[in-house]
Amino acid sequence: MTGRRIPNLIDGESREAADGDWIEKRRPIDGELLCRVARSRAADVAEAVAAARRAQPAWAELTPVARGDVVRDLALALREHRHEVSEIVAEETGKPIELALGETDAAVEMGFFVAGEGRRSYGRTMPASMAHRAVSTVRRPVGVAGLIASFNTPLPNLAWKALPAVFCGNAAVFKPSEHVPASAHHVAELWHDAGLPPGVLNVVQGLGQEAGAALVEHPAVDLVSFTGSAATGRSVNEAAARRLAKVCLELGGKNALVVCDDADLDDAVRWAVASAFSNAGQRCAAASRIVVFDSVYPAFAERFTEAANEVEAQPVISEEALERQLAAVRGASATILAGGERLDRPGWLLPPTILEGVAPNAEISCTELFGPVAILYRVAGFDEAVAVVNDSPYGLTAAIHTASVHRAMRFAELARAGVVVVNGGTHGSEPHMGFGGVKQSGTGWKEAGVEALDVYSDVIYVNVVSDPERV
Numbered sequence: 503m504t505g506r507r508i509p510n511l512i513d514g515e516s517r518e519a520a521d522g523d524w525i526e527k528r529r530p531i532d533g534e535l536l537c538r539v540a541r542s543r544a545a546d547v548a549e550a551v552a553a554a555r556r557a558q559p560a561w562a563e564l565t566p567v568a569r570g571d572v573v574r575d576l577a578l579a580l581r582e583h584r585h586e587v588s589e590i591v592a593e594e595t596g597k598p599i600e601l602a603l604g605e606t607d608a609a610v611e612m613g614f615f616v617a618g619e620g621r622r623s624y625g626r627t628m629p630a631s632m633a634h635r636a637v638s639t640v641r642r643p644v645g646v647a648g649l650i651a652s653f654n655t656p657l658p659n660l661a662w663k664a665l666p667a668v669f670c671g672n673a674a675v676f677k678p679s680e681h682v683p684a685s686a687h688h689v690a691e692l693w694h695d696a697g698l699p700p701g702v703l704n705v706v707q708g709l710g711q712e713a714g715a716a717l718v719e720h721p722a723v724d725l726v727s728f729t730g731s732a733a734t735g736r737s738v739n740e741a742a743a744r745r746l747a748k749v750c751l752e753l754g755g756k757n758a759l760v761v762c763d764d765a766d767l768d769d770a771v772r773w774a775v776a777s778a779f780s781n782a783g784q785r786c787a788a789a790s791r792i793v794v795f796d797s798v799y800p801a802f803a804e805r806f807t808e809a810a811n812e813v814e815a816q817p818v819i820s821e822e823a824l825e826r827q828l829a830a831v832r833g834a835s836a837t838i839l840a841g842g843e844r845l846d847r848p849g850w851l852l853p854p855t856i857l858e859g860v861a862p863n864a865e866i867s868c869t870e871l872f873g874p875v876a877i878l879y880r881v882a883g884f885d886e887a888v889a890v891v892n893d894s895p896y897g898l899t900a901a902i903h904t905a906s907v908h909r910a911m912r913f914a915e916l917a918r919a920g921v922v923v924v925n926g927g928t929h930g931s932e933p934h935m936g937f938g939g940v941k942q943s944g945t946g947w948k949e950a951g952v953e954a955l956d957v958y959s960d961v962i963y964v965n966v967v968s969d970p971e972r973v
């Protein structure tokens with residue numbers, strides 16, 4: 503792919519940005535130039551939105567069953583090309599190919615789940631106080647969807663937004679992260695070849711402040727679905743609010759995993775390592791706060807550190823991200839148990855890093871780093887653990903390790919998070935499970951699951967009044 507140029511995909515055609523500008527995309531594994539990416543601005547976004555507007559009415563005329571059939575074909579095409587697509591993802595993110603393959607398979611599964619909604623997407627019927635009045639709900643597309651995603655798991659991020667959006671009868675403009683341009687372009691081309699009509703899914707490349715902001719502000723974009731940081735989400739929400747567009751925000755996390763004194767420590771260590779450091783900690787559901795009961799703290803800290811030291815460092819997405827994470831670690835008044843320094847070789851590599859001795863309300867405890875950094879907190883018992891878990895601006899996921907069903911159930915009642923896990927990791931979702939957080943982790947909409955249909959469609963109440971005298 504080196505030296506390649508990644509253009510926009512508008513109306514089924516590859517197009518350079520109107521200004522002819524390009525951004526350089528470098529490889530996380532060694533910092534070498536990977537490709538040049540179209541630097542789109544408002545004019546390119548306007549073209550893509552116009553293409554979507556033109557394509558949407560005919561697409562929406564298809565029945566949900568027919569649209570579901572097309573989505574199934576897209577999933578099958580992705581499955582058929584899983585190796586080539588995963589190699590692109592591995593190269594542009596720096597993640598191991600096995601991880602990229604797993605993510606591609608997850609995106610395929612999302613496609614199959616959404617396709618199945620073609621024969622379900624059930625509505626509701628309800629009684630009415632007036633006699634002979636039949637009331638039921640139907641789903642209608644919202645119109646043109648502006649979709650903006652993060653870089654961390656490029657294909658699930660694309661599939662979670664684009665597939666339910668188009669299934670629901672919308673046409674979409676997808677703005678991938680500038681860090682992962684190539685996989686989105688490749689998959690969108692693949693999907694056109696697999697039968698998605700031109701204009702139904704357009705991909706506009708570029709920087710967030712330029713292409714992303716223009717998409718959010720475009721008056722013909724009826725719905726904005728955004729996945730990214732809380733800071734960007736806030737500005738997206740403000741811009742969309744000015745024109746009262748429907749907005750779904752899936753934002754960050756500072757997820758906590760609690761280790762009680764009755765936990766199976768081997769299991770707790772295994773899950774904590776996977777939760778904190780897989781994908782170099784670049785997961786919205788990553789466990790960056792590990793809250794440990796006093797009596798097992800020394801044993802857990804020792805074993806967690808040992809296990810973390812065995813994890814091979816994976817690059818983070820950019821030099822800038824690495825510098826931000828290093829600055830936060832250096833600026834924290836903390837003891838470093840593992841990692842903490844950049845590896846002395848090419849690439850953006852920070853090994854798994856563990857800190858202790860940090861106050862739960864210190865800046866680093868409240869700020870999402872989106873890198874391989876976990877902080878250990880020592881607590882007296884259950885109540886203090888729950889207080890630390892909830893002392894966060896975020897509320898995406900939370901986990902507890904305990905042998906007690908009573909503690910587990912009480913934790914599920916008290917933890918302020920969109921996903922609660924007992925004796926597992928702070929992992930995300932499967933295609934049929936709605937996923938989304940509370941507090942600053944999102945606007946309350948869920949992605950995936952049948953809940954995603956609520957984001958990408960309007961629910962209309964249809965009333966039919968009949969007269970039995972006129973039979």
Ligand code: NAD
Nearest residue numbers: 651652653678679710714715730731734752753754755786
């Ligand atoms: P980011 O906020 O920097 O960027 C996200 C996307 O927004 C990118 O495509 C970017 O180009 C675009 N963007 C940037 N500025 C914009 C603007 N002013 N207007 C419109 N678009 C703009 O986030 P990131 O670094 O790509 O991703 C990391 C964040 O994403 C973390 O906070 C992580 O927790 C979150 N995330 C959340 C979920 C979830 O489901 N809740 C999933 C994955 C990642």
